[in-house]
Amino acid sequence: MKPRNCLALALALALALQPAVAAAEGWSASLRYRHEAVSDDAFTRDASADTLRLRLGYAHDFAHGWSAGAELEAVAAADSHFNSTANGRVAFPVVADPGSFELNQAWLRWRGEHGGATFGRQRIVLDNQRFVGNVGWRQNEQTYDALSADATLRDGLVLRYAWLDRVHRVFSDEAIDPLARERDVNAHLANLAWTGAAGSLVGYGYWLDDQDLATGSTRTLGLRYTGQRALGKASAGWTLEYAKQRDYAGNPLRVDADYVLFEPSLTAGGLTWKLGFERLGGGGSAAFQTPLATLHAFNGWADKFLVTPANGLDDRYASAAGKFGSGRLDGKLGWTLAFHDYQADLGSADYGREWNASLSFPLPAGFSGLLKLADYRSDGFARDTRKLWLQVERSWP
Template identity: 60%
Template sequence: MNTTRKLLPIACLLAATAAPAARASADNPSATPASAPLQLEWDARLRHEQVDDDAYSRDARADTLRLRLGLRANFGSGWSGLLEGAGVASAGEHYNSGANGRTQYPAITDPHGGELNQAWLGWRNDTFGATLGRQRLLLDNERWVGNVGWRQYEQTYDALSLQWQPLSTLNVRYAWLDRVHRVAGPDALSPPARERRLDTHLFHLAWTQGAQQWTGYAYLHEDRDVASASTATWGVRWSGNALSDGNGPGWTLEAARQDDYANNPLHFSHDYWLLEPAWTQAGLTAKLGWEHLGGNGRHALQTPLATLHAFNGWDDQFTVTPPGGIEDRYASIAGKLGRDGFAGKLGWVVAWHDYRADRGGRYGSEWNASLSFPLAAGLSGLVKLADYHADGFGHDSAKVWLQLEWKGRQALADAR
């Protein structure tokens, strides 16, 4: 694992040398009002990822460039639409993308190629909205339903989604999912890794009062291609801060129950809970967390539609919950390098995880760290590290990412 760890000082040097060249600007001059009849939107991301996994004799490295390009139309009277494509180019094949068959390398799920990312038509007024077509869906913290935005390809859904807001404090959402398009891309060697046919119903209700939010949800997920992935999940979530300015104590409490559902041939019932107290002061936020995904030794609670990279460590050891379940106990601290000027725009995070089985022994531990920095209007940089130490599950693994991303939008026609 020496190769990846040698990249740590290089990554830090890159961040340090990039900082003086940055132009501090919170506004994107290319941003345009949502009312413009026709807009061009783009998201270009250049990334180097390196993986040093003790299970392999070779390190993996991927240098990829993703361009997401879309046309957004606002037709008036509440109608709008989006047509968006995504393409990924890679320099070299020194990694297992899931589509190139290079299994002698560790996995980095960023294959080259292209696909239709979003294509939807929507209507919205002050209280009701509806969207039909291939779209992005994000619910709460994306623990159950998300877009896996970290990978170069995005997870999107062929869906009908509805939103009703009868009160300013109450939001009701429903979505029916017909298909999920996964981050392994359309050329993945495994067909279920490309996309899956679904008959999934998502019910979500959120009530916001001041700095607090209460959420209730029911996710009835039927996977027509992988029957054992079909589950019914019912849960509640409470998050908030004691003070309206966000300082002082904060918390997230969540509990859910997951059972087999629809065509699933298995029979199980698993618990989920999250306890996450936090404290924010002087621009720093410290958190302690305990996340529990139940398992019985034969089967465990799963979250197949989640943005999995955001949970249980950035090394992605637990994108599939082991049969014994997971107890993830963690601590993190995040903030800015300064209060004013450019230092006030440099964001950093350090986190530590201890992983244990719900039934069984210890899995391992992991350190995560990142530094993000603006470079110009719409352009940002990121240095990110993950270091997993195995103790009964998997193998020691370390990863490093160096990334530049440019986002923007430009009106192609003026509002009349």
């Protein structure tokens, strides 16, 4: 029996031997407006997109431990001065928020005292979403037709497993490119996490058989270690991660690439400082790829590295974050500032530099706001790009 099948069987047995517990139920909704402006020197025209997203969901606990849920998602665009990937406006830069109306989630779930299982269309997020996420930044969420399960094997030790049948991508069912709409896959995701006084250690294996794009099929095995230690009134943190990716399931490319992450941090005086080095290795013909990730959260908000270049990517970065405000806004205004320096893993190519900044703030009636900026300056890899976002959202309950 293959290792991933053994993991699935062990997880199923662990779930079957535990008592059921009640699940939460009721209506849920969220509303999000966003203005996104893009100036990309590769285009003669700038993009401007005003989009509104509405989600409406309901979950019902119909038996002890059993529940079912569904969620609809609608995205509307107020103008057409951008390439949504579905409207054919290729003279403009891409803003990947096409108008759509979709079934975002529809699942059946069983929940026990020490774990549970979910079958159907669902949201799946693992660790920091570097390898598997829901791409929550885009208006149309990435969800999966899948069977997923988790079990607490002992205190601090949690095993998660998922089998994926289809990936519903952020470009929606309206995308012109069929590969952008959804992908038929046969993927097995295994994630074993231990958390204790020394930090959190995660071992993972992700076997992705992309049945629509053979070159997207890979096997990834890795370890991730995070921790934090108090230093008087301050605290120091760290993240160390390594993964190896190889070709899998008939991939015609020879993939043999490394992933490395080193990120120390220091929190003091209400500020958090981070330094980081992230490498997605490349060998000239193929590179380390993370197609299921929430990619916007990594390698800069200008989204220049959603696909890793064939020679790989080294991202050296620094960031600072904190909160400020006075009166009723005391400590409620959040800010971040980050700088990235990009280079090739193989060879000496310079991919450019990027600044990112954001400001989050509360608004009346339970709404929240966000202002974000990205400024990418090329050094021959792509073209200079600047992006601006203004966002307002609220969730119920």
